[in-house]
Amino acid sequence: MSGQRAIEILQSVFGFPGFREGQDQAIEAVLDDRHVLAVMPTGAGKSLCFQVPALVKGGLTVVISPLVALMQNQVAILKLSGVKAVTINSGQSRDENVAAWRAAASGEANLLYLSPERLMTERMIAALKKLSPGLIAIDEAHCISQWGPAFRPEYEDLKHLKNLFPDIPIIALTATADPLTREHIADKLFDRDAEIIVTGFDRPNLHLTVEMKVNWKKQLLNFLEGRDNESGIIYCLSRKKTEETAQMLQDQGYNALAYHAGMDQESRTVNQDRFITEPGIIMVATIAFGMGIDKPDIRFVFHTDLPGSPEAYYQEIGRAGRDRNEAVVHMLYGLDDIRMRRTFIENEGGGEERARREHQRLDALLAYCEAPECRRRTLLDYFGEQIEACGKCDCCNNPAETVEGDEVGRVILGVVEATGQRYGAGHIVDVITGKSNEKILQMGHDSLSAYGSGKAHKAPQWRGIIRQLVAAGFLAIDIRGYGALVITDKGRALVKGDTAFRYRLDVVQDRAKTSRVARASRPAIEVNREAEGLLQHLKELRLQFARERNVPAYVIFTDRTLIDMANKRPQSTGDFAKVHGVGEAKLRDFAPTFIEAITHYQSMDAIAIH
Template sequence: MTSRAQAVLRDVFGHQAFRPGQAAVIEAILDNRHVLAVMPTGAGKSLCFQVPALVRGGLTVVVSPLVALMQDQVAALRLCGVAADSINSGKRRAENVATWRRVVAGEIRLLYMAPERLMTEPMLAALAKLPLTLLAIDEAHCISQWGHGFRPEYADLCRLHDVFPQAPILALTATADAVTRDDIARQLLRGRIERVVQGFDRPNIHLSVQMKRNWKRQLLDILARHQNESGIVYCLSRKKTEAVAALLQEEGFRALPYHAAMDQTAREAHQNTFITEQAVIMVATIAFGMGIDKADVRFVVHTDLPGTMEAYYQEIGRAGRDSGAAEAHMLYGLGDLRMRRQFIEDQASSPERKRQEHKRLDALLGYCESPSCRRIPLLAYFGEESEPCGNCDICHHPAPCLDGTDAARQVLEAVHQSGQRYGAAHVIDIVYGSLTEKVRRAGHERLESFGTGKGRGKNQWRSLIRQMVATGLLRLDIGGYGSLMITPKGRGLQGGEETFFYREDVVAPSPPFPEPSSNGRKTKASQTVPAEEPLSDEQGDLLASLKALRLHLAKQRGVPAYIIFPDRTLLDMARRCPRTKEEFAQVNGVGTVKLRDFAEPFLAAIAAKVPPSSNPQL
């Protein structure tokens, strides 16, 4: 890593060292190589293009899907003294014109734009005349037709390689399975890329899933375990968001709604309250979360089935960013499943695309129905192997399971005999003995496996196959037509080296949750990711004062509170209790400009709260 990059990291952004993966990405870009970076939510993806943008000079163009996210990143960069701006539909034309003039004059280092604005012929022609030194594409999974959030306007970005052959391209995403990663590399970067894929595991997050029975009662029971803690409750609709927030308020929780239909002023006020204050529950649609950096989110609850495994992973990743113990709870029901299926069918997309989305939903359902450790299918979906984690509901309270080895063997034989080219529906028709037109056309009624499983209903076979995928006996080829493929573990079962146990009744009440999180909990997760020592009472009081000051300064500047300083910076401040500017400069996240602008008020707040004779570190 160049000394210049290290200096930018320290002096501009106030960090002493790069986080895992960041240095490899930045080094490749500075070597003028294209990079695909897959990094978990909260891993610091933005620094991967912000640091090289300042080292390389010239203009860096950042493609971002959301206007609000652009505006927040621009505001954060400006507070660090970086010349950044955006051209977007949320600004008046005169403002966008003024921004472009500064770009042409060489006064802007980072320019944020949505893909549809960037990929107009006039904009591309104008940018071609400028010293463009880097193209960064955030949420790059939207490029891929296999990606869970495919957007047609993103697909056009694949022309950037030809339009700007001299500029390295950085594609960033937190949620891309192996098929999506390959497609991004092929389309956007023509295969000539450096891949940096960080591990997907968040071992400090306890995972649990419950089938809905009385979801309001279940939700309240979950939250009773999280008194005086901050968290996020995700709901499928705006109407439900409002209703759940009202329910929680009636029950004595400090709960705030957040969805796209709310007035922007109200949304920003709720967001600031959540970031700044303790024991606040944000009840939200998926409109909430992107770019939010709150370290002490102790829980995330889904009151409805998420859309995909990628969305679920991204949303639970907003918990436990301080590496402390956190929990992710999901409630799902058959009504959710029907609604999700209907959403897919209602999309204005091709039959092939709909087929892919149904397979993704099947993978998520397999995770929900998993008969063994939940982390195994979650990580397997992203191409990682895992041992039982010791930090999920099934590891703590194993579900009653039945020996399904013989049934699994019947499925594997049907998959094998039909050439590993068909999806679950066709395989079930073979095993069940359904003489469909597709079965007749393929001649599969003549297979030895045809009709060997008539003793089970088709719904039972569907659940069993999902659990076989979840436990690694079968692999779902989402990049093809959702074909089932036999894994090495599946071949082991065929050869008598493996067994398979499955959950027959996933609607049965789930076992109780473990005791509330504590630093002393003996789990694989707590041993793998040691959490920082909790704040003392005195440090906690100081942190509350620092958050209040942060909110005051944010309101003065008209920006979200976390843009002044993220939570992790205030936590470090409360622990260090700096008394001088020199000590304040050592706080993580305090660069040169923020030292100049914010040292005085924060040092004064610390001095007022903690007398010189006292030190909250002791």
């Protein structure tokens, strides 16, 4: 019965005909009062996994979210869909927060959005216990594992929820969790007593490209040629670089804005709102920007610097192409990036164990950067998902020059084997290049036959080859141990001569190649050619509604909804109800105006033709 009610709510409130992969499984488990960890790719509809059960169950659902912007956007979307949702956060006045709490306490609101810091206080916990919520949802659950206790300790405290509310199901959701992170979250939140649902990580509409950093300003400008009217995000590591880059692009005629945590709140809000509501704006930002952003038509994400981990990278590129049309993600990286990232990890102050894990994550991202073949396959392999070569990354479309590496590969594998598969890349390189240090002398590794056999190459070259052996699956990093390199079955096949290894030389793509890769295979937007003008007209109408309500444009209707509307050209409320993403509330509030606009456009179009 509850399953049928869930379908009815999905259709009547949210305007979707059926559940996507994993949604029905997660919803069924929650309605059966089981704990759930759901890992779904960006844009797969994770929020519905707790919003639909909240409406089926009735009563109050508490949603824990890390950012004010994320909470406010979700609440705005729900209200326009006719769902009573509120948030208590630092971005609101005291009177607004008091009103929100009264709505939740009186039963007027179905969903209450809180930050971990707001939730994990004795006073709030005691107040919520009196209300007996029916469900607790933890959004962006990877933060529990990836944000150190020193950064936001309340995320660590969420592990107490299962004991504080023993009879209430908890659902944790994320798009970014490798197998070890999933285990860590499940252990912390549920004592491993939860249903884990993983639907995959692949975003096939994203074109992945990586380039060695040489002249980053020139490389960025080359990439942006012809993108004047596209929305995109450019990530920079520092606040200073963010502002300088935004200014450089403005001087070049681009509509670029800056965003970082050092700006005042009003400036950040103005720039964020412009980016979300206006077309063709480039946001130059630090990682302070993004988690609360759900702009569907971001056509590119460009990293001027190396991110901190595969999870961070995946999270950041996931902001592109949420409308499922083609988008490009391009990263520059160099040796200075690697050094800086290592320094950040060492200076973080999160303890030895956390530093070890972060170094391992960085190693995995470097393996992605060094991938000699399909880059997407390397990235997804990190998250435990295997695919065939994608044909949509730079390694597939423009393979870099590679050289035969069987012998150097066997040398490295031989040293890994001889040293007991207990050491990381640094020690293996020290042995091969003949370094004389305390560890080598103490372990007697200076007596190995391969000691000093690789002096013809410099240490960075050997490290690059090792990263490519990891990327190609000949070596693996023992992330549960201490980052030791271990030989895989494929590596043993190389030792026996049953397979071959080739490695890429460090190259920088020339301007023509970068242009070709960046624009490869991008299809036109999924709208009938004769409906393209109407689509733009509908976007302008949507923007008017968004400005009147002070919400992002996609909160009114997503691009996918407008495309479906432009293609179907509904002439009645019955027709309008069949448009993707139109529930009963939006049918009531927006159908008459949009139908009138469509009818008027068609009549003007007919006059123009005749």
